[in-house]
Amino acid sequence: MEKGDSLQQLRAQIDALDGQLIDLLSRRLNLVRQAAAVKKEQKSAAYSKEREAFLLRSRAQQAQAAGLPEGLIEDILRRLLRESYQGGGKSAYPCVLKSERPLVLIGGKGGMGQLFASYFKASGYQLEIIDRDDWDRAPQVLGRALAVFISVPIDLTAAVIARAAPLLPADCVLCDFTSVKAPALAAMLQAHPGPVLGLHPMFGPDIRSMVKQVIVSVGGRDEEKSGFILQQFELWGAKVCTCSAVEHDKAMGIIQALRHFTTYCYGMFLSEIHPDLRQILDLSSPIYRLELLMVGRLFAQDPRLYADIIMSSQGNLELISRYMDSLKPQLDLVLRQDKDAFVRCFNEARAYFGEYAGKFLTESGALLARVQDQRSS
Amino acid sequence: MEKGDSLQQLRAQIDALDGQLIDLLSRRLNLVRQAAAVKKEQKSAAYSKEREAFLLRSRAQQAQAAGLPEGLIEDILRRLLRESYQGGGKSAYPCVLKSERPLVLIGGKGGMGQLFASYFKASGYQLEIIDRDDWDRAPQVLGRALAVFISVPIDLTAAVIARAAPLLPADCVLCDFTSVKAPALAAMLQAHPGPVLGLHPMFGPDIRSMVKQVIVSVGGRDEEKSGFILQQFELWGAKVCTCSAVEHDKAMGIIQALRHFTTYCYGMFLSEIHPDLRQILDLSSPIYRLELLMVGRLFAQDPRLYADIIMSSQGNLELISRYMDSLKPQLDLVLRQDKDAFVRCFNEARAYFGEYAGKFLTESGALLARVQDQRSS
Numbered sequence: 001m002e003k004g005d006s007l008q009q010l011r012a013q014i015d016a017l018d019g020q021l022i023d024l025l026s027r028r029l030n031l032v033r034q035a036a037a038v039k040k041e042q043k044s045a046a047y048s049k050e051r052e053a054f055l056l057r058s059r060a061q062q063a064q065a066a067g068l069p070e071g072l073i074e075d076i077l078r079r080l081l082r083e084s085y086q087g088g089g090k091s092a093y094p095c096v097l098k099s100e101r102p103l104v105l106i107g108g109k110g111g112m113g114q115l116f117a118s119y120f121k122a123s124g125y126q127l128e129i130i131d132r133d134d135w136d137r138a139p140q141v142l143g144r145a146l147a148v149f150i151s152v153p154i155d156l157t158a159a160v161i162a163r164a165a166p167l168l169p170a171d172c173v174l175c176d177f178t179s180v181k182a183p184a185l186a187a188m189l190q191a192h193p194g195p196v197l198g199l200h201p202m203f204g205p206d207i208r209s210m211v212k213q214v215i216v217s218v219g220g221r222d223e224e225k226s227g228f229i230l231q232q233f234e235l236w237g238a239k240v241c242t243c244s245a246v247e248h249d250k251a252m253g254i255i256q257a258l259r260h261f262t263t264y265c266y267g268m269f270l271s272e273i274h275p276d277l278r279q280i281l282d283l284s285s286p287i288y289r290l291e292l293l294m295v296g297r298l299f300a301q302d303p304r305l306y307a308d309i310i311m312s313s314q315g316n317l318e319l320i321s322r323y324m325d326s327l328k329p330q331l332d333l334v335l336r337q338d339k340d341a342f343v344r345c346f347n348e349a350r351a352y353f354g355e356y357a358g359k360f361l362t363e364s365g366a367l368l369a370r371v372q373d374q375r376s377s
Numbered sequence: 378m379e380k381g382d383s384l385q386q387l388r389a390q391i392d393a394l395d396g397q398l399i400d401l402l403s404r405r406l407n408l409v410r411q412a413a414a415v416k417k418e419q420k421s422a423a424y425s426k427e428r429e430a431f432l433l434r435s436r437a438q439q440a441q442a443a444g445l446p447e448g449l450i451e452d453i454l455r456r457l458l459r460e461s462y463q464g465g466g467k468s469a470y471p472c473v474l475k476s477e478r479p480l481v482l483i484g485g486k487g488g489m490g491q492l493f494a495s496y497f498k499a500s501g502y503q504l505e506i507i508d509r510d511d512w513d514r515a516p517q518v519l520g521r522a523l524a525v526f527i528s529v530p531i532d533l534t535a536a537v538i539a540r541a542a543p544l545l546p547a548d549c550v551l552c553d554f555t556s557v558k559a560p561a562l563a564a565m566l567q568a569h570p571g572p573v574l575g576l577h578p579m580f581g582p583d584i585r586s587m588v589k590q591v592i593v594s595v596g597g598r599d600e601e602k603s604g605f606i607l608q609q610f611e612l613w614g615a616k617v618c619t620c621s622a623v624e625h626d627k628a629m630g631i632i633q634a635l636r637h638f639t640t641y642c643y644g645m646f647l648s649e650i651h652p653d654l655r656q657i658l659d660l661s662s663p664i665y666r667l668e669l670l671m672v673g674r675l676f677a678q679d680p681r682l683y684a685d686i687i688m689s690s691q692g693n694l695e696l697i698s699r700y701m702d703s704l705k706p707q708l709d710l711v712l713r714q715d716k717d718a719f720v721r722c723f724n725e726a727r728a729y730f731g732e733y734a735g736k737f738l739t740e741s742g743a744l745l746a747r748v749q750d751q752r753s754s
Contacts, residue, residue, distance in 0.1 A: 014412070017401060018405075021405070024401065025443075028394050038383065038384045063402075068399065072402065072457075075456050079456070202660065213749070255657065255660060271726040277730070284591070285580060285591070293744065299727040300734035303719065317711065324708050327642055342688075346641065352651055353677075356654055360669065366751070372588075374455065
């Protein structure tokens with residue numbers, strides 16, 4: 001480099017270099033696609049935690065040696081890995097259990113049903129879908145089923161279980177995708193004498209890849225018979241988390257019902273005081289922009305779905321009531337401007353979060369930087 | 378590529394390619410550093426909205442032509458741009474107003490004071506810092522000040538203004554960084570007959586770059602005299618947003634006070650019902666993980682700061698009370714499981730969010746994908 005290089009010359013060099021970057025990324029994705037094809041032949045999983053960890057570690061060392069700023073190569077690699085998990089695509093999964101008997105998705109025309117249908121098909125399973133308008137096929141299809149997945153709105157689940165179970169072979173695995181597990185599991189165990197498995201996919205039908213997505217598994221009966229299903233999920237890259245129905249339902253009260261309720265209430269309040277959203281966005285810190293994003297996204301979705309989730313169990317209603325009761329003393333404290341009491345309470349909650357508070361600060365910092373990256377000015 | 382390539386061979390090729398990627402990134406950052414140096418000589422801003430938009434647009438076209446998946450090059454470039462804004466560094470800013478007279482930061486040993494001090498120094502200003510333990514220097518230092526920035530805890534602001542103002546030359550610009558602008562501005566206007574400017578940086582002292590950070594500006598008096606300060610902020614890449622003190626304080630009630638209060642209350646409630654955080658994290662959807670990150674990060678920070686922000690004005694307390702009142706009918710609706718009423722309310726809020734709901738869904742989708750990228754398994 002000459003000292004006298006003008007800005008224009010430097011920018012031309014950056015432009016040329018970005019051309020090389022695009023070429024290189026394109027070649028890399030091509031290699032990854034070939035690797036995915038080989039992995040399918042070898043019947044190994046789309047996602048390998050060990051390979052990911054190795055890649056990130058070794059590249060970070062190389063990047064440090066090359067003098068790159070900390071964290072840069074990791075961020076870029078994680079973004080590339082996402083692409084390769086998605087690009088692995090639905091056309092290339094090994095099949096854990098080859099069988100002539102079909103997997104049956106009841107309610108398979110809904111978003112979640114379609115998603116699982118496409119993954120099962122891509123893994124070489126015989127697949128049948130039964131929706132409300134073709135129930136006349138049910139006796140014939142269900143009579144040969146290897147496993148049945150009930151993927152219908154929560155208030156229909158019990159009725160559909162009662163209707164389907166008598167048609168199943170005794171060794172068929174009966175599963176459901178309902179977001180409240182205790183009643184669904186009880187209904188399945190009562191209606192079907194064979195293997196039973198409760199499932200709850202912790203994502204919506206719009207995901208672009210199953211890699212790293214959580215599927216909760218709640219054991220029902222004859223778990224050795226349903227093991228192939230969980231193995232298949234893991235081959236897709238999903239993370240299977242096992243717990244009891246009671247633990248699941250308690251956690252979902254927090255993770256789903258209370259969370260959606262508070263977001264909904266906050267959005268309702270904003271619409272009541274109707275601040276100018278354009279101005280609020282202009283004045284926002286990255287933290288508040290993120291908050292607004294998460295609130296606004298709720299209202300772009302289906303209200304029935306949220307009503308169902310929030311009001312799906314007595315436990316949820318009790319949790320929400322208890323939460324509302326907990327707010328009163330906090331309001332009083334703030335209204336009397338008691339900063340010392342605020343600090344005492346704050347420190348209690350800090351103790352509960354423990355080492356997570358600091359971890360969350362770091363991890364959210366990376367996300368907030370990303371919120372800023374997206375800002376156009 | 379041969380058909381028979383094994384996974385091992387393909388991985389070796391990917392490894393080699395990543396070596397080239399690191400080399401290329403290193404050369405790119407080097408070019409960017411040189412461009413930053415040229416820009417400093419030319420006295421142009423660290424960040425150019427137009428250049429950023431041009432880069433993103435033209436690379437996206439090239440990437441599409443090369444068959445790269447949509448969004449990939451944009452994400453990588455935004456990440457690189459962040460690095461180059463940070464790497465532009467604090468050692469290279471042009472100075473809008475050369476003067477022998479100093480800028481003075483009162484409370485300059487606090488985090489925010491230190492941040493602005495380093496930026497002002499890096500831009501070639503004479504800089505003086507006065508903290509509580511060296512107030513005896515105040516008459517001499519303040520007597521020559523070009524501009525004074527008051528950066529002290531909010532409950533000390535009025536007293537510090539009253540103490541400092543009589544020592545200032547009549548043409549000195551008096552500024553503050555307080556998060557409630559109406560009273561601070563009134564106090565400055567009353568105490569100082571010269572130029573007055575209210576400022577509120579919408580970020581914490583831990584940011585790594587001023588690029589795209591918002592600084593709110595509230596005009597006080599003789600704005601042509603304080604214009605150089607806002608121009609300087611813009612040269613650092615910050616976005617200056619101008620509004621009235623009343624608009625600012627109303628917006629901050631929402632953006633800061635209510636937001637922090639609800640986050641605090643939610644954290645308090647979690648600590649009261651103390652679920653196992655490890656299990657909750659395992660079972661979480663990306664949305665709830667993000668929620669936990671944002672709640673947990675609050676409790677890693679200074680409680681006094683949050684108490685000050687939440688309780689800093691009567692307007693905030695009224696807003697919080699009004700919010701609490703708004704929750705009651707929502708709770709009633711949920712307890713009587715009135716899904717139709719829920720859907721009606723939901724649709725009202727959706728109408729308020731208007732086109733933002735869809736935009737927020739898309740933008741948050743990109744962030745949630747990033748939350749998944751970070752997940753280690």
